[in-house]
Amino acid sequence: MNRGPTGTSGGVRIRFDRLVAYSTLQLPLAMAALPVVLNVSHFYGEVLKVSLELMGAIFIFARVVDAIQDPLIGLISDRFTHRGPRGRLTFVGLMVPILAGGFLMLFAPPVAWQGNQTLMAIWLIAALLLVHFGYSGVSISYHSHGAELTDDYNERTKVTVGREVFGLIGMTIAVVMPTALTALFGDTHGYLILGLLFIPVSILFCTPTLMGAGPSVHPPVVHTERNAFVAFFAPLRNRLFRRLLLVFVVNGSALGVAVTVMLFYVEHVLMGTKVQAGIILLVYFIAGAASVPLWLVLSRRVGKMAAWFFGMLMTAGAMALAIFIGPGDIYWFLALSVVTGIGIGADYGLPPSILADIINAPEGGDTRGKTGTYFGLWALATKLATAIGAAGSLPVAAILGFDPAHGKYGHLALIVVYVILPVAIKIVAAVLAWTIPVEPVRGSVRDELLGRKAPA
Numbered sequence: 001m002n003r004g005p006t007g008t009s010g011g012v013r014i015r016f017d018r019l020v021a022y023s024t025l026q027l028p029l030a031m032a033a034l035p036v037v038l039n040v041s042h043f044y045g046e047v048l049k050v051s052l053e054l055m056g057a058i059f060i061f062a063r064v065v066d067a068i069q070d071p072l073i074g075l076i077s078d079r080f081t082h083r084g085p086r087g088r089l090t091f092v093g094l095m096v097p098i099l100a101g102g103f104l105m106l107f108a109p110p111v112a113w114q115g116n117q118t119l120m121a122i123w124l125i126a127a128l129l130l131v132h133f134g135y136s137g138v139s140i141s142y143h144s145h146g147a148e149l150t151d152d153y154n155e156r157t158k159v160t161v162g163r164e165v166f167g168l169i170g171m172t173i174a175v176v177m178p179t180a181l182t183a184l185f186g187d188t189h190g191y192l193i194l195g196l197l198f199i200p201v202s203i204l205f206c207t208p209t210l211m212g213a214g215p216s217v218h219p220p221v222v223h224t225e226r227n228a229f230v231a232f233f234a235p236l237r238n239r240l241f242r243r244l245l246l247v248f249v250v251n252g253s254a255l256g257v258a259v260t261v262m263l264f265y266v267e268h269v270l271m272g273t274k275v276q277a278g279i280i281l282l283v284y285f286i287a288g289a290a291s292v293p294l295w296l297v298l299s300r301r302v303g304k305m306a307a308w309f310f311g312m313l314m315t316a317g318a319m320a321l322a323i324f325i326g327p328g329d330i331y332w333f334l335a336l337s338v339v340t341g342i343g344i345g346a347d348y349g350l351p352p353s354i355l356a357d358i359i360n361a362p363e364g365g366d367t368r369g370k371t372g373t374y375f376g377l378w379a380l381a382t383k384l385a386t387a388i389g390a391a392g393s394l395p396v397a398a399i400l401g402f403d404p405a406h407g408k409y410g411h412l413a414l415i416v417v418y419v420i421l422p423v424a425i426k427i428v429a430a431v432l433a434w435t436i437p438v439e440p441v442r443g444s445v446r447d448e449l450l451g452r453k454a455p456a
Helices: 016-023 026-047 052-083 087-106 117-147 153-185 187-212 228-237 239-268 274-302 304-324 330-349 351-359 362-367 371-400 411-435 445-453
Strands: none
Touching: 016 153, 016 187, 026 052, 026 087, 026 117, 026 153, 026 187, 026 239, 026 371, 052 087, 052 117, 052 371, 087 117, 087 187, 117 153, 117 351, 117 371, 153 187, 153 274, 153 330, 153 351, 228 239, 228 362, 228 371, 239 274, 239 304, 239 330, 239 351, 239 362, 239 371, 239 411, 274 304, 274 330, 304 330, 304 351, 304 411, 304 445, 330 351, 351 362, 351 371, 371 411, 411 445
């Protein structure tokens, strides 16, 4: 068997049918993730009139608990590798019902509790904790298994590309369904139906993954550390992993900021309707799904980190132009959404592939190959980025003059939070990607690009 660039065996080519079977589960995962970030703040803030300051505190608390549990879930996922080459998928199957139940609970608050800030806060906390637990259990083990399907540099990217194509389709569905259901049945009943429909969707799309995904090419993971805390955070000794996490968290927080207030921005700055907001998101995610294979091609030519860097610059540039857009400029905003959607294709398709390379790089030392533990910390970082965005954007918007619960609808606050802050954060992430080497077999983006231009 050939050895890949990281020096590990297992550089096998993945059959197309196995790739598709593995990838399908990402659809319900993405379908669950987007409403939790996007629609929950709108549903509880605009419809149920829960204070944005209170929601910000709830999001922070839920994400902290979520972050603490992620490394533990990663460790448990590693233990399941002793059940065979598909052991991680067994754990996935156990967690899918918890995810589906938590998602339904999130959009089905008791009618008798609505209007009471304290009771609604309790319900929101409980629902968020349950859905986060289910989501973490599924995604960490599922993504860890994907990283172990092959050790080939380009095949790993193909795995993430296939998975994220289904993920972006799931996000597209998550955009269309809430808009359509709330338009047909009203906000309260529409979101309830969304929660109910998620159950059969989960069953339908998790079945191919559980039954037909390829086996792991890695041996069972062995943890020799007696102290669980040490085992949880051992991957942080890998300097490449620390660098990747830094870039990933900074870059991801920009999306967390923007997504949290996006519906508010369309409604109160662009003066658009819910249907128009749905169309914008639909265009955004269709562009993202269509662009993922293009980022795969680019990554083969310039490297994964350099391709991701170009995606960051593209997104920042398009978002910056939004500052010139005002009421009624829906079509101009749609054009920008195509460009930012292409950029998000890089955000979703490339970092997990870079992570899969890092896990098996020599820099990992005794943590090399402990995929579940790495992805546990990766999930923690993902949620940290989202939490920074979501928990920070809502209070900032309220301070600057946008708080529907108190009848404040300041446009400047939304422009600052939706446009200016994400652009600034994206630029910081791009600077980090430009200056520090992250990939095991490549230098920094600056070194790679300048080196290619330099004379031989």
